[in-house]
Amino acid sequence: MFKQMLAVQWRFSRKTIAAVSVLIAILPALTMRLSAVSTVNYTPRGLVQQSIALGLVLGMFAVLTGLFIYESTWRNDTSGKNVYLLSLPITWRQFMLNRLCGALLLLLLPALCLWIGGVIGTAFVPLPPTLHVYALGVAFRFFLASSLTYCLWSALVQFSGQKATLVFLVVLLLAIIVPVIIAITGVALPLETIFRWIADPPSPVSVFFSRWAIIDV
Amino acid sequence: MFDRNRFAGFFLAAIFAGATWLPAQNRTADSTLGQRWVAAELRLARLKAEAAHRDSIVNSNTPPQEIVEDVITIHYDSSVIGRATVAVLRRAARTAASEIRKVQGDGAVRTIGSIQFAALPVPNAGKIGRLVRLRPIVSRVGLNEIVAPTSGFGSLFRQYFLDMAAAQATGLADPSLASWVTPVIPLAKKSQEDWTEVAGWVLGAQSETVKRCINGSALSCGTVLGLEATDDKLAAFYGPRDYPSLVEAFGVQKNDPDSVATIVNRCIRTADDATCGQIIRRIRVGDPLPGQSRLSLVEIALERGGVGAADRYLAGTGTIRERLAAASGVPTDTLLLIWRDRVLASRPTHKIAGIALAGFGWSLLLLFASLRRPKCG
Numbered sequence: 001m002f003k004q005m006l007a008v009q010w011r012f013s014r015k016t017i018a019a020v021s022v023l024i025a026i027l028p029a030l031t032m033r034l035s036a037v038s039t040v041n042y043t044p045r046g047l048v049q050q051s052i053a054l055g056l057v058l059g060m061f062a063v064l065t066g067l068f069i070y071e072s073t074w075r076n077d078t079s080g081k082n083v084y085l086l087s088l089p090i091t092w093r094q095f096m097l098n099r100l101c102g103a104l105l106l107l108l109l110p111a112l113c114l115w116i117g118g119v120i121g122t123a124f125v126p127l128p129p130t131l132h133v134y135a136l137g138v139a140f141r142f143f144l145a146s147s148l149t150y151c152l153w154s155a156l157v158q159f160s161g162q163k164a165t166l167v168f169l170v171v172l173l174l175a176i177i178v179p180v181i182i183a184i185t186g187v188a189l190p191l192e193t194i195f196r197w198i199a200d201p202p203s204p205v206s207v208f209f210s211r212w213a214i215i216d217v
Numbered sequence: 218m219f220d221r222n223r224f225a226g227f228f229l230a231a232i233f234a235g236a237t238w239l240p241a242q243n244r245t246a247d248s249t250l251g252q253r254w255v256a257a258e259l260r261l262a263r264l265k266a267e268a269a270h271r272d273s274i275v276n277s278n279t280p281p282q283e284i285v286e287d288v289i290t291i292h293y294d295s296s297v298i299g300r301a302t303v304a305v306l307r308r309a310a311r312t313a314a315s316e317i318r319k320v321q322g323d324g325a326v327r328t329i330g331s332i333q334f335a336a337l338p339v340p341n342a343g344k345i346g347r348l349v350r351l352r353p354i355v356s357r358v359g360l361n362e363i364v365a366p367t368s369g370f371g372s373l374f375r376q377y378f379l380d381m382a383a384a385q386a387t388g389l390a391d392p393s394l395a396s397w398v399t400p401v402i403p404l405a406k407k408s409q410e411d412w413t414e415v416a417g418w419v420l421g422a423q424s425e426t427v428k429r430c431i432n433g434s435a436l437s438c439g440t441v442l443g444l445e446a447t448d449d450k451l452a453a454f455y456g457p458r459d460y461p462s463l464v465e466a467f468g469v470q471k472n473d474p475d476s477v478a479t480i481v482n483r484c485i486r487t488a489d490d491a492t493c494g495q496i497i498r499r500i501r502v503g504d505p506l507p508g509q510s511r512l513s514l515v516e517i518a519l520e521r522g523g524v525g526a527a528d529r530y531l532a533g534t535g536t537i538r539e540r541l542a543a544a545s546g547v548p549t550d551t552l553l554l555i556w557r558d559r560v561l562a563s564r565p566t567h568k569i570a571g572i573a574l575a576g577f578g579w580s581l582l583l584l585f586a587s588l589r590r591p592k593c594g
Binding site: 038039040042043044045046048092093096097100128129130131134137140141144145147148151152154155157158159192200201202203204206207210211216217 | 372416417420421422423428431461462464465466485488564565567568569571572573574575576577578579580583584586587588
């Protein structure tokens with residue numbers, strides 16, 4: 001059953017996956033090639049800065065990849081209001097698990113391409129001994145970020161409707177009320193601690209705040 | 218049906234009623250000027266009173282209230298500075314004082330004496346945007362002021378206390394020390410992030426001498442940290458491999474002839490030693506590391522030295538090398554290698570295990586959240 005479902009998912013999303021994979025595979029090489037116009041860019045600090053900038057772009061691509069793959073694999077089912085899926089001779093839970101596992105497998109492909117692209121793209125850069133290539137680490141982050149986006153989007157869609165609206169309204173209300181209360185009462189917020197809490201594991205967004213530099217010290 | 222006379226009556230009544238709202242025209246230009254004069258005088262008197270009030274807080278020997286936290290004293294007037302503001306200031310002063318103690322130990326009072334501030338309200342700041350102005354009373358550290366909202370800015374005040382204490386210590390220190398590093402003493406211990414930043418400076422520097430330092434040469438570490446006298450920075454810090462990027466960073470200046478521009482471009486393009494050598498001497502090169510990296514060496518020295526290290530460092534009369542050796546209790550070359558090891562150990566951690574756990578954990582959680590069966594249709 002899993003194989004068949006994966007085949008269906010692949011058929012609907014292969015164009016998206018191919019496009020994203022090719023794009024992110026050539027991005028590291030392209031960035032390094034564009035950097036080569038300047039010797040300042042090829043200093044250790046310059047290379048790290050270029051890699052951090054590339055990391056920001058890759059982070060955005062990871063989010064978009066998660067969303068695109070969700071959209072391409074679910075488009076036909078949601079337009080048919082899931083009638084076909086609910087008529088299948090398996091439970092919904094089994095179906096969802098199969099589909100999510102399939103999606104995670106599909107998301108591995110762009111990450112794999114990024115790893116290979118990162119290794120090839122940085123192979124021709126004259127690296128000083130103080131710098132190292134972290135292509136595998138960045139590819140792993142890419143996979144994590146895209147999977148997380150996929151799962152988050154999947155959960156949001158399942159919760160859509162009144163509950164999602166309620167959650168959104170509560171968050172919005174808190175976002176308005178809390179700053180006003182803080183301003184009136186003069187409570188000192190430990191901003192640094194709050195930032196660390198958001199940026200460090202086990203925060204769900206810690207993967208986005210981690211170092212995405214393909215070349216780093 | 219339509220009564221024209223009644224309509225006209227209503228219309229006129231409305232005009233008269235509206236006319237009562239129009240501004241009166243009987244005021245002369247003279248009386249307006251007189252009123253403005255009186256208002257200006259009142260405003261001037263109010264501003265004078267406010268200034269006198271603030272000066273009385275600053276200059277008074279027996280101020281109305283004070284916060285004393287170790288080496289930090291803040292004078293304030295409880296009638297104008299609210300309890301919430303006082304609480305923020307107290308907390309910031311306490312944290313700053315404890316951080317100063319952590320670095321300087323019992324020598325903190327001997328090193329910086331005490332730093333005194335007057336906390337003044339900023340007029341017309343409003344209730345929600347309460348502001349407070351901190352003004353150092355001791356003139357030796359200058360008259361820098363800080364104006365900040367009281368809510369959520371305790372860390373800003375803490376940093377300000379630390380900076381002023383650093384300035385105070387620098388003012389008391391030997392000028393030769395202050396010319397090597399300013400402030401002369403780190404007032405707070407560096408966090409892991411701060412050390413990671415230092416590692417970024419060192420490992421990212423384009424300098425042959427820094428590379429030799431990383432490879433274990435204490436002499437090179439001393440050179441890049443300014444412990445050796447260097448008249449020729451280019452020869453001391455940089456090698457031919459560094460020239461193209463130095464030349465490119467300096468660029469072609471406005472008054473340079475075309476021939477210079479040609480050589481600059483050739484140097485950047487070919488990275489040829491001979492070509493770059495022709496042009497490199499006209500460049501005024503800087504240090505490969507920021508001045509703050511020297512402060513990290515002082516921090517290591519104070520850490521190693523323990524009790525009284527700050528005193529020995531500040532009170533010494535020899536060279537910087539000798540002062541650091543006296544403060545740390547180990548030879549400076551050993552200290553430099555300890556510094557190098559600390560820098561190399563502070564490379565950014567990629568926290569891959571934590572991120573992987575968090576990422577997969579949250580993905581699983583969201584996955585279970587999305588297992589709910591949708592309604593058909």
